[in-house]
Amino acid sequence: MPHRDTCPHSAVAALAASAALVTGLVLAPADAVQGEAQRLMYVHVPAAWTAYTAFTVTAVSGLAVLARRGTVWDRVGRAAAELGAGMTALAVALGMIWGRPVWGVWWTWDPRLVATLAMLLAFLTCLAVRRWHGDAARGARGAAVAGVAGFAMVPVTHFSVLWWRTLHQPPSVLRPPGDVPVDPPMLAALAAGVLAFTLLGCLVVARRVRALDAAAAAPAEHVSRAALGRAA
């Protein structure tokens, strides 16, 4: 159910998503070498970017939890970790679909691919460690520590293509200074994709935090499941 204060945000996010679809599928030309498959960049890169951003939020929230700045940070960090895990998995899946026609393989043990899987496992650790103890406060602290420590995988993943030999191409935009070797319409499609994913990600995290708030406020067991259903 839409919440009142998210309505403008939802509209902006929907608009950004539509703009990304049009620029990515229609306005941007097919790549000279890779052909139409290169359009997967406009969703693969935003998914990875959203995962990086989500993990940053999780790490900052984790620090706030460890500094005892209030339980809301625990819920923000958890919601961001859930989004990040999903986006990392999505980036891997889209990368495989892109890799098959262009690289020729679904998967290879390239440092970037391995680092991305390790980042996914770091997110999953952050989510799973919460329930290791039966105690909610200890679980929150464990998740905070895992979130702060796991964040180390973000720079390792991003810079893996610059630090080591990989099959994966180096970054075209977030890279050492120099010209961005991307045609302007393609860059616009990429920027639109990143914007849409970021806005939708914020929306998902905000809704999830509200659902977790409601679950924490309600005394009964299994409310979190009901709240999840409402938010979905």
Place this chain on the structure above:
Amino acid sequence: MIPPRRRLRRPPSAPWTRRRPLPDRVRRRLPLLLVGVAALALGALAFSGIGDGMVYYRTPTELAGHDAGPAGRLRVGGLVLPHSVRAEGDALRFRLSDGVGTVEVLHRGEVPPVFREGQGAVAEGVLGPGGVFRSDRLMVKHSDEYRAAEPAR
């Protein structure tokens, strides 16, 4: 403290709910245990997959020193030298270059449609006699450039 979770009765339609529930302690710890097992598996596979020397691929110059060839599978990466690609029956022969050294590759297997001369490629296989690299897995390493097929007008 969280009160112990009590399982609600579920509709009997789902077969997996009819089994006896796992003890609460196991249920809570199962996700992290699974992640741990996955991490170990990933580490082991990545270590064996990245291979000897912990580099994803060797350069032709690095391979040039080993005429007999280091034992086992490895990868070699470089640019496909222009005018070096020839079809030989069901195989493809070409040279990979890193600007200094070159290596001859005899590839048997699928060739990615994007594979072409002047582009990057990584071949996976074994270094055979005479310094010929016998590849059975060929991958295209494309650049970080994205351009329209025709110059923008």
